Amino acid sequence: MKRFLSVLVILAGTSLGVFGKALCLDNELKALGGGANASSSQNAGRWRVKGMTLEATAKKPYVVFNGSNIYTGTALSVSGQKFFIQEHDWRKHVLPIVNPQILPQYRKPIKTIAIDAGHGGKDPGFISATGMREKTYALDVCNRLKAQLTARGFNVVMTRSKDVFVELKDRPAKANAAKADLFVSVHFNAAASKAARGLETWMLTPVGEASFGTKNLKKEADPANVNDGANLLLAYHVQRALCGKIDIEDRGVKCANFAVLRTLNCPGVLVECGFFSNPAEAALTATGHRRDQLASGIAEAVQQYARALRAPVPESGRPTREDIRRHRIFKH
Ligand SMILES: [Zn+2]
Incomplete structure (x- = not known):
């Protein structure tokens, strides 16, 4: 057998x-x-x-x-x-x-960043064993992130700034209406096993792939799939900045068809900032220090993403016509 x-x-x-x-x-x-x-x-x-x-x-x-x-x-x-x-x-x-230089259309200055605090209002998200509600802590991290980004000169729009329910589809719509250049959704994770721990960053699933942990291949593109390359670059920098800053297990960059990512006009990611089902990780999240680290890590990632896009192409690394043909990434 x-x-x-x-x-x-x-x-x-x-x-x-x-x-x-x-x-x-x-x-x-x-x-x-x-x-x-x-x-x-x-x-x-x-x-x-x-x-x-x-x-x-x-x-x-x-x-x-x-x-x-x-x-x-x-x-x-x-x-x-x-x-x-x-x-x-x-x-x-x-x-x-x-080679972020293959994404020249994203080299424009990043002015406005949309921050999406997960859940809210009648939807508490996951509730930890000690009663911590995901919606409260996601909003707290987003408020800290807003302060960090504002201090760095970015405009910030929040899909919610208080404890209210916002439909999933309205979240990217708010980012699009504000002509946001980037979108970051903040959540905390939960699993059946209390041992599950760590931080992961999610990008929208590209066409032809299955979302992480599933088998069905995605057949049709969502509007935000035009940003596949930049979604990946942003997800990588968010994951790297956070896991470099925080002593937390690095669970990697994964793909899913999250509703908050599907209709974005700009690159976007969803960060699961640790497990509320893991008592030790939930306790760390209860500290303002950890939530500051999460906020400053995401803010630093935005700057690293922008820097990666701006970096000049080294003379020897300038793509040839053959490279451009082989590496064409703009269609999907
Ligand atoms: Zn959540």
């Missing part, structure tokens, strides 16, 4: 690969100025590219950028000591982080 099951798994993996073209990760990174694979393990890869460390493991559906897992639609594979990644995964989950 076990053998039969494993044959099925292999068949399923193969059939997924039939639809996409696999790219040699080593070659793609080399074309962007990256070094050779420095890993001593056959099933693991480790490269330096543009000041970043990228790691990959055979048969794992993620790559690791500077320690943060970025989940891909399909597992990576190894053949003849070379790593292979689906072209779709390369375009949607790797290239915009390695």
